[in-house]
Amino acid sequence: MTGRGNRTGKGRNALILKAISKGGLSFVAQRIHNIENTKEVLYAESLARLTDAEGVVHTAGAFVPQLGRLDGRFDLDFRILDLVLSALTADSTLNLGCNLSVANLSAPDRFADIFGRLTRQPELASRLIVEITETYPLIGSAIERLKMIRALGCRIAIDDFGTGFATPSHLLQVSADIVKIDASFVRDIRPGRDGHDSLYHMVGFASCIAPQIVVEGIETEQQLEAARSTGATHVQGFLLSKPVVLPQFPQKKGKFGLREVG
Numbered sequence: 001m002t003g004r005g006n007r008t009g010k011g012r013n014a015l016i017l018k019a020i021s022k023g024g025l026s027f028v029a030q031r032i033h034n035i036e037n038t039k040e041v042l043y044a045e046s047l048a049r050l051t052d053a054e055g056v057v058h059t060a061g062a063f064v065p066q067l068g069r070l071d072g073r074f075d076l077d078f079r080i081l082d083l084v085l086s087a088l089t090a091d092s093t094l095n096l097g098c099n100l101s102v103a104n105l106s107a108p109d110r111f112a113d114i115f116g117r118l119t120r121q122p123e124l125a126s127r128l129i130v131e132i133t134e135t136y137p138l139i140g141s142a143i144e145r146l147k148m149i150r151a152l153g154c155r156i157a158i159d160d161f162g163t164g165f166a167t168p169s170h171l172l173q174v175s176a177d178i179v180k181i182d183a184s185f186v187r188d189i190r191p192g193r194d195g196h197d198s199l200y201h202m203v204g205f206a207s208c209i210a211p212q213i214v215v216e217g218i219e220t221e222q223q224l225e226a227a228r229s230t231g232a233t234h235v236q237g238f239l240l241s242k243p244v245v246l247p248q249f250p251q252k253k254g255k256f257g258l259r260e261v262g
Contacts, residue, residue: 015052015053016050019052019053020050020079022053025048025049025083026050026051026083027046027047028046028049028244028245028246029044029045029047029096029243030045030047030243031236031240031244032045032214032234032235033235033236033241034233034234035224035227035232035234042212042234043097044094044097045131045236046080046083046096046097046098046099047059048060048076048080050062060076075104075110077099077100077114080098081100085117085121088124088128089124091246094246095129096129097129097130098128098131099133100114100131100132100133102133102134102135102138102142103135103136105132105145105146106136106141111145115145115148118149118152119152122153126154128155129156129177129178130149130154130157131180132146132156132158132159133160133164134158134163138171138174139170143170143174146174146175146176150175156174156177156178157177157210157214158176158179158180158206159180160180160182161180161181161206162182162185163184168205171209176210178212178213178214178234179209179210179212179213179214180214180215180236181199181206181213181214182217183217185198185199185215186199186215186216186217189226200229200230200231202230204230204231213232213233214235214236215227215236216236216237217236218235218239219237219238
């Protein structure tokens, strides 16, 4: 069983790499909305997608775990960052978020590569939001390198807040502009003894780190109202915006000219 599983895994990895080499890697964008005026868009998060040889589009959750087993032969952060920078270059009205793992931030050679990409196009920095994923402890040099990225003019967002490795003391050292509360906290809201619920307290702590707080995973009107009651500033989720494909990129007066996909 183990040998067969390994062969199956290698075959899947080969198909993923082939799809990428054929230009199958892309991203869709999901808008982040002002919580009081939902027509106002802060920016759109870039979400990786992979189209296989049969034309089937796979979400990141379906192929990213396999990429982690490719022994460093492929790094999704770098590829998506290049795609996002190209999109920002093509349309001067876009504001896009791009994920960057703490692991890449912590590795000197990988950070140098990322920093080089950003410094070569400094005019794009103000429209790029770097979303930090807490898949690795956010400590020491990683915090200092975040400051370097922010000094270029990029905004910094802490993604999936509450589910990663970062401790409160380390997060308070981060110069962040945006904190995104993980969707699990809006799906499972628990009452507290002080009359406030768990989501309220998560937003309260996040407000000590950054001025703009996004509650992720908003899929119902009840969840939207729950987020409003916490003092959060923005929301993200299928209730207000599905992930969309960027066309050739008309966007006027803060409204995205995007085509919705399933």
